[in-house]
Amino acid sequence: LVSREVKEENTVVRVGNVEVGGPGLTVIAGPCAVESEEQLLTVARAVRRSGANVLRGGAYKPRTSPYSFQGLEEEGLRLLQEAAVQTGLATVTEVVDEESLEKACRYVDILQIGARNMQNFRLLRLVGQAGKPVLLKRGLSATVEEWLMAAEYIVSAGNEDVILCERGIRTFENSTRNTLDLSAVALAKTLTHLPVIVDPSHATGKRELVGAMSRAAVAAGADGLIVEVHPDPATALCDGPQSLDPGEFDVLMGSLRYLAEAV
Ligand code: PEP
Numbered sequence: 001l002v003s004r005e006v007k008e009e010n011t012v013v014r015v016g017n018v019e020v021g022g023p024g025l026t027v028i029a030g031p032c033a034v035e036s037e038e039q040l041l042t043v044a045r046a047v048r049r050s051g052a053n054v055l056r057g058g059a060y061k062p063r064t065s066p067y068s069f070q071g072l073e074e075e076g077l078r079l080l081q082e083a084a085v086q087t088g089l090a091t092v093t094e095v096v097d098e099e100s101l102e103k104a105c106r107y108v109d110i111l112q113i114g115a116r117n118m119q120n121f122r123l124l125r126l127v128g129q130a131g132k133p134v135l136l137k138r139g140l141s142a143t144v145e146e147w148l149m150a151a152e153y154i155v156s157a158g159n160e161d162v163i164l165c166e167r168g169i170r171t172f173e174n175s176t177r178n179t180l181d182l183s184a185v186a187l188a189k190t191l192t193h194l195p196v197i198v199d200p201s202h203a204t205g206k207r208e209l210v211g212a213m214s215r216a217a218v219a220a221g222a223d224g225l226i227v228e229v230h231p232d233p234a235t236a237l238c239d240g241p242q243s244l245d246p247g248e249f250d251v252l253m254g255s256l257r258y259l260a261e262a263v
């Protein structure tokens with residue numbers, strides 16, 4: 001069902017007035033994790049001003065260590081909803097199980113399946129039945145075929161509104177957090193009609209690389225970007241080193257404006 005052979009024209013995922021896979025570039029931005037009302041509203045207003053279309057923020061965080069900040073859970077979802085009301089931005093948050101899925105459906109517009117859950121097939125079926133667009137991240141070590149099959153689970157459960165997201169894969173290279181696989185973006189665009197976006201933040205783990213990889217992603221044919229932005233990255237509870245501050249994000253958006261027209 002996700003194959004271009006089955007459907008030739010691009011799928012456009014509509015969320016409010018945002019059209020992912022449509023003519024313009026979709027930019028999703030916000031903190032790795034929702035930390036407080038002040039943090040979220042500050043960053044939401046800033047990214048909105050710079051031209052972002054969707055606000056991201058994790059409320060249920062899949063952290064490597066059980067001792068790291070795990071997210072505000074339902075309170076985080078509530079804050080996302082408040083930020084949406086105040087800014088008019090659509091929202092996306094990660095769901096990790098049945099309970100977080102059920103709660104997220106009440107507060108946000110797009111459900112994110114994280115890299116670690118890309119092959120959680122039961123969760124894929126459930127988000128396929130949830131009636132909301134899904135942002136499906138590529139697994140840490142997933143092939144393009146496995147990634148598309150994960151999307152097939154969601155679409156075959158009745159939901160065609162799937163946005164694929166390349167977020168870097170595990171390789172021998174350890175000077176960046178992951179290795180951004182831009183060829184997979186160009187390849188996926190030929191194999192599937194679904195929109196494909198890129199996460200330069202998790203792909204690199206380094207804020208100084210986020211701008212270059214964002215521009216490279218657009219040049220490679222990505223339909224959009226998801227970028228981590230924090231009002232004060234030095235104090236971020238999660239992923240500070242890869243987060244842009246609002247000023248850096250504004251500069252990035254300026255550089256994309258010309259590029260998106262050129263490609
Ligand atoms: C995230 O987007 O916050 C995240 C945890 O990403 P990934 O699942 O790609 O690691």
Ligand code: MN
Binds near residue numbers: 032033202228238239
């Ligand atoms: Mn993160």
